[in-house]
Amino acid sequence: MDIIHAVTMLLIGIFGGFISGLVGIGGAIIIYPAILLLPPLFGAPAYGVYIASGLTSSQVFFSTLGGSFKARKKVGFSPKLVMNMGGGMVIGSVFGAILASLLNATFINTIYIIIAIIALLLMFIKVKAPFQDIKFNSILLILVGFGIGVLSGIIGAGGAFIIIPVLLVLFKLPMDAVVTNSIVIAFISSIGSFIIKLIQGYIPLESAIFLIIGSMIFAPIGLKIGSKLPDTIQKGIVSILITIAIIQLVF
Template identity: 35%
Template sequence: MDVTEILGYFGAVIVGLVLGLIGGGGSILTVPILVYLIGLNPIVATAYSLFVVGVTSSIGAFQNFKKGRVDFKTAIIFSIPAFIAVFLTRRFLVPMIPTEVFSVGEFTVTNNIFIMVFFAIIMLMASISMIRNRKDKVEESSHQNIQFNYPLIALEGIGVGILTGIVGAGGGFLIIPALVILAKLPMKTAVGTSLLIIAIKSLIGFLGDIANLEIDWNFLLIFTFLSIIGIIIGVWLSKFISGKKLKKGFGYFTLFMAIYIIYKELF
């Protein structure tokens, strides 16, 4: 086992740690870790990411459920269209991406480059979402007075499901703002509910890959186990660490990673 592989396994713990602390964002690290440190093909990496993130998030969701921080009604309304979209995307859309997507002069954009650059664009969106100062307390005073916009929640579920299917990220950076703004959930409840939604749609999406890929279960289960250790530590640390400051710091790190991926893949 070389140094990069050891760093990859250590990264699995970091993925869980970040998920436990801020309810999202950790999944955005999984694909780069699997591709650049473990050395997996990007299509395989996005599939493995769905399993790792799905199982890890389910542990985090259960821990939040015990604290009363999961809104099941909202989770179901968001999850049903999301997991249908992610399953169909993984089962049919991703296998349809050609080996050579397009060419510009002598430069050919392969499916691997396309997925990684698209993933980096999603990371840029995630970093902006995490760096911006959202007024998370606004929903506390209006929670009982405003009707929940469930049709829009379901519609965003479809959009997040498609993105999740393509890049293998949980989409917490999109889900949490939707739950706060559209469902008027308190921030801590939005984090717990987000983890449940991420768990459901990621694992359903992974089922769409089983027929298309040969899964290395030994590696996948070890990587996932390390990520579970991370999320257990992260949920515990969330009692002592300011989630807002951590989220902004992680946002800048995600921004750096996105720029690095675009540079590495295109230049």
């Protein structure tokens, strides 16, 4: 791997890791299109969707791993929420990762664009979080988690960019609780996708190492800064990132 390629992957990892901590996502919403689009702009070899998906899964796994250690110590952390939704997602992500090898590149990109648009629309639905203690429907959490896991497993994502609007709208959680728990759920979900894509040979280690280093260093920094941001700012950042990613892949 040449120096330009290494630096490009490192910068993608740094930005993706920072964003993952800042708003509680795994970074896939930015990492996946960035891996497809940025290397050729700097004179580095282009990646296909399968390798981009594999590299994305490695970045999500390690960036959410680092962020999870910090998040689980926060007041809003809910083991029940994490285990129910995360358990459903890890099963779904394994199924999705296996299914991805049977799909063509255009179909994978189309799935990414569709779920990104759905996530973006959900971000604009205003839901007032209840003041009382929130009771979770375990069955619903598992089923919703499984569905998100299948979709996220196909593109190598942890699914947090879908988890965030779903927890906000469907389960009516406050933004601080969503950010705290979503990154841990995304980590659990990413385990299955990461392992399957590694076995399938879709994760070139020489590229992944620079992506991972940048992510792991900057995810905790993003989490620390994100804890001080108002809900509206965090929602705005997620919405902007989703919009940019959609535009990049469509055009």
